[in-house]
Amino acid sequence: MSTTSGATGPVVRAGGDFQEPPRTPGGVALCGACRERGTCRLGVERERLDEDGVARFALTCPRDQEGGPDVAHGGWTAAVLDDCLGHLPLLHRVLSVTAELTVSFVKPVPVGRPLEVSARVERREGSRWYITGEMVLLPTRAVLARASGIWVTRDQGHFARHADWLAEQDER
């Protein structure tokens, strides 16, 4: 199993011997830094894969992600779209990483207001998943941002190979 040391002990990573990450009661898969706090620091509150194949995420932009007055920093919008779209392969029990991501910022995203991100697989080619998604304001469903990208399936050794590569860099 793939582990690293965390402040409260070993942290089990998705991509170890089992591809299922820990989830919140709302079903949100937790990345490394969020596991100890037990919630998604980007403000994703609920996550589910619906029968139509679309993954839907309920979220709110946290106040500490404010950029302009009362609106999200664009980096938060890009990060949360990367996260949500990247969870779609995980919902199919496949570990992948983002190879490419394009974001269209359609409207400023208000902080502290209910939002929804939806994500769908457009097609799969080899190890590549082509995924698109959008963020809407609730309840009107006005589109705030759109994203598309390519996620590449990884095997269990992905992060260990990266650690080896980094160690080689350190020896230079």
Ligand SMILES: CCCCCCCCCC(=O)SCCNC(=O)CCNC(=O)[C@H](O)C(C)(C)COP(=O)(O)OP(=O)(O)OC[C@H]1O[C@@H](n2cnc3c(N)ncnc32)[C@H](O)[C@@H]1OP(=O)(O)O
């Ligand atoms: C809950 C726990 C986990 C939560 C995950 C949440 C999702 C979060 C999403 C992320 O933020 S992931 C972090 C950001 N992304 C990365 O760190 C990826 C860094 N890049 C890499 O690791 C490598 O460049 C990558 C794995 C993408 C490609 O590695 P390689 O170049 O060694 O791969 P390879 O040459 O074997 O190619 C594998 C496939 O990737 C394709 N590929 C590689 N780079 C590409 C690219 N830039 N664009 C499109 N496709 C690309 C390549 O064509 C090929 O397709 P096929 O297998 O179908 O032929």
